[in-house]
């Protein structure tokens with residue numbers, strides 16, 4: 114992975130976005146792409162060119178120059194052909210008649226998804242000035258991008274627009290530059306894309322504060338001229354000394370980018386002289402031990418300044434950055450900042466491993482899932498590092514950047530973060546308890562929707578309230594946040610006992626209707642027995658529990674009926690109980706068989722209050738079959754709301770790189786990997802890998818299995834139960 118060079122001299126604005134003609138570029142890209150990839154890319158170029166026919170950029174160039182330049186930026190990072198194809202097409206859905214399905218037909222679904230992802234990001238505009246909101250907005254974009262390639266295309270798009278911003282109207286120029294500085298440059302930084310980050314910052318600085326930029330650039334240029342000789346001498350002694358100790362190295366002078374100088378002056382109230390009175394060098398050596406040798410050699414050459422040494426090799430930064438940093442007392446009274454790293458570390462520092470696709474914010478701690486993803490990637494990195502292609506491997510790996518959060522807008526444009534699966538009711542409670550307690554309806558993106566609607570990234574959510582409204586216990590069936598659950602429960606608790614009994618009675622009546630029964634069909638002995646069996650004090654207490662959502666009405670109905678005359682086949686429930694996956698504690702999924710939507714399932718009522726879902730052929734569940742009154746007919750909701758964990762077990766030929774292939778294939782099938790275990794290498798021909806992956810349903814799982822079978826090294830594959 115190579116990265117575009119940092120602009121050589123900050124005195125002039127970084128180069129404008131002139132791009133070589135297409136045929137010349139295709140030739141350049143062919144260096145790392147396969148011929149068949151290249152012909153698809155060429156087809157995409159012609160497709161895009163004719164779609165944008167007649168459109169021109171503000172600079173007067175034909176529009177196609179822009180997507181071509183964007184693709185070229187991505188080619189510098191050696192992105193795959195799907196990403197390049199999508200880059201060439203990235204504006205056609207937004208700006209021309211072409212539809213997503215046309216792209217899918219011609220260039221395949223993955224490309225269409227990438228284009229669609231970029232278009233979705235384009236539709237969202239950052240319009241608040243609030244600083245804290247910028248952080249949330251960045252997260253929202255990252256969450257929406259899902260596939261990190263979408264974000265890389267978006268960043269390349271923005272970079273090219275920044276490089277050609279001169280042609281744009283001054284007012285718009287300001288807006289774009291501010292947005293870049295607050296949103297896109299920090300995203301590039303977090304993803305470890307250092308050179309884009311610096312270029313974006315300097316370009317934004319140049320357009321936002323042209324005068325300050327000019328003055329500072331001139332000052333830097335002058336200072337550099339004055340110090341040229343001194344820097345040359347220091348460079349020479351460093352190189353000579355490293356040579357004496359036989360450390361193979363490349364020593365480069367290093368300059369801070371203008372905006373970072375400016376920021377340091379502002380934040381620390383320093384004068385230019387105070388900030389810039391530092392020489393920087395970067396030393397690239399061949400391997401990790403050599404980093405420490407070089408460090409020792411330099412500490413022998415000039416005295417280190419105490420407290421300035423940092424070992425980011427032993428403890429890398431969150432975005433994957435590794436280097437040794439030290440500052441030395443220079444021979445001419447100026448401190449010298451040194452970075453020492455290997456070529457691999459340098460590549461990552463400049464172009465990023467996209468921070469292992471992990472976005473770590475400073476104010477909130479990582480969720481468990483994010484941590485798991487992080488650990489998993491880390492372990493993969495370690496396993497891959499032997500083969501030396503970890504960077505390339507990660508490039509192809511698709512990982513959901515925020516698997517467990519959604520970001521939505523309030524009507525005033527404020528951004529709220531909620532756990533994935535959160536509904537309109539969760540949103541209402543997140544805004545304010547009163548809003549939650551009084552909500553009656555919701556508008557999502559201007560449309561009236563049911564309160565149970567699950568929110569998606571970028572939704573604009575408006576809650577409609579009524580002063581007389583009260584929380585509904587049925588909400589407990591779908592809310593995803595602890596806050597909403599707690600508030601609903603709390604409200605229900607403060608409800609008068611008689612009210613909850615009444616409500617429970619109503620819910621039970623509904624549940625009995627499922628079995629084609631009415632409350633009149635339940636006789637006192639049945640009630641008495643249930644009260645005794647469940648250690649309740651009275652019938653009313655059980656009804657109240659139902660009203661408060663502590664017991665499932667359908668379970669109580671079933672228990673009561675089972676205590677009466679044996680259930681006749683015709684009095685079985687007319688419709689099976691529908692399982693959605695988000696019922697909370699009242700419905701659990703058995704660990705023994707790990708059912709996923711599409712599996713035939715049965716519900717087993719446990720002695721307490723809830724129900725456990727098993728696959729119909731689960732041996733554990735079979736034991737309960739002997740207790741027919743504990744078995745409940747259940748079926749999956751048509752659209753279950755959560756993702757389900759499922760285990761798969763593979764027998765594979767024991768060859769280097771297999772794990773990477775398998776992981777990439779799983780990721781390409783849009784599944785999250787929760788866990789991976791590989792049997793220790795005993796030198797045998799075959800080895801066993803166990804993955805826990807998240808799927809929507811059986812079809813999704815079948816698709817993954819089918820794709821994995823195509824890998825030649827995979828010998829056997831099956832679902833791993835228990």
Ligand code: MN
Nearest residue numbers: 179203204270
């Ligand atoms: Mn564009």
